[in-house]
Amino acid sequence: MKIYFLSTGFGSVAKGLFVQGAGMKSVQFPVLSVLIERDNGLVLFDTGIGTRIEEEMRPPIYWGNLFFHRFVMRTRFNPRHDALIYQLQRLGFKPADVRNVIISHLHWDHAGGMRDFPHAHFFVSRREWEFVSNLRLGQLFKNAFIKQQFHEQGLEIELIETDQRKPFKNFSASYDLFGDGSMVLVDLPGHSPGLMGMCLTMPSGRRFFFSADTFYFPEGLEQRMPKSKLMQTLVSEGPEVKASIEQVYKLMRTEPDLEIVGSHDYRLPGRYDLAPKYYS
Numbered sequence: 285m286k287i288y289f290l291s292t293g294f295g296s297v298a299k300g301l302f303v304q305g306a307g308m309k310s311v312q313f314p315v316l317s318v319l320i321e322r323d324n325g326l327v328l329f330d331t332g333i334g335t336r337i338e339e340e341m342r343p344p345i346y347w348g349n350l351f352f353h354r355f356v357m358r359t360r361f362n363p364r365h366d367a368l369i370y371q372l373q374r375l376g377f378k379p380a381d382v383r384n385v386i387i388s389h390l391h392w393d394h395a396g397g398m399r400d401f402p403h404a405h406f407f408v409s410r411r412e413w414e415f416v417s418n419l420r421l422g423q424l425f426k427n428a429f430i431k432q433q434f435h436e437q438g439l440e441i442e443l444i445e446t447d448q449r450k451p452f453k454n455f456s457a458s459y460d461l462f463g464d465g466s467m468v469l470v471d472l473p474g475h476s477p478g479l480m481g482m483c484l485t486m487p488s489g490r491r492f493f494f495s496a497d498t499f500y501f502p503e504g505l506e507q508r509m510p511k512s513k514l515m516q517t518l519v520s521e522g523p524e525v526k527a528s529i530e531q532v533y534k535l536m537r538t539e540p541d542l543e544i545v546g547s548h549d550y551r552l553p554g555r556y557d558l559a560p561k562y563y564s
């Protein structure tokens with residue numbers, strides 16, 4: 285098994301937007317997707333920003349997102365170079381080699397590449413899906429979802445729920461993706477209602493926990509500092525996020541060898557090399 289860390293572009297933001305009280309210094313952060321190469325095919329954890337971002341953010345419907353993306357978060361992303369399908373191509377893979385995709389949550393910077401993988405089987409939390417399905421247009425923007433990224437596109441989407449009969453570490457329920465314990469999903473609700481984290485155990489014994497957007501920057505986990513009130517409002521973060529951060533914090537304290545990786549951690553590109561480098 286090999287894993288590759290990929291970033292679909294980079295954003296930069298005033299640190300205090302992502303960590304309460306952290307000041308106005310601008311910090312660059314990645315938009316993470318993880319590619320897992322298994323014997324029987326490729327698996328992706330999140331699809332990042334995709335090739336159609338420009339049309340997806342076309343005003344007026346998504347003017348708010350567009351504004352955010354240009355002026356608050358200042359995302360640097362070239363759809364024809366940074367989208368995953370092109371990054372995979374440079375690694376020697378075809379989009380059709382990706383058999384399974386886990387979507388941690390349906391926010392635009394995680395579900396953005398779904399339509400670039402029309403042959404893949406997607407795993408999405410039922411809770412997340414039902415929440416998004418019931419939102420009206422204005423609410424979608426407020427919650428950082430872009431419905432056309434995943435709705436009614438003929439994509440093969442399996443809605444999943446964690447199983448209360450299968451507690452996992454300090455989580456009361458889990459979903460074992462392939463039934464072999466190598467990739468186990470757990471609920472981390474709050475940032476979005478159905479956000480799922482994933483524990484990956486490699487044959488080498490190396491273990492990762494991908495916590496997606498439960499916290500953005502390391503201070504959000506290590507000091508358990510919440511995101512700014514503005515950010516919480518912008519993405520409609522729910523109060524459950526506090527308990528989810530506690531869950532990940534507990535993991536960090538009890539299992540120091542477990543490598544906890546957030547999707548927008550500014551330390552990530554220093555901690556790991558991005559693709560083409562891989563880890564096994």
Ligand SMILES: [Zn+2]
Nearest residue numbers: 391393497547
């Ligand atoms: Zn995100």
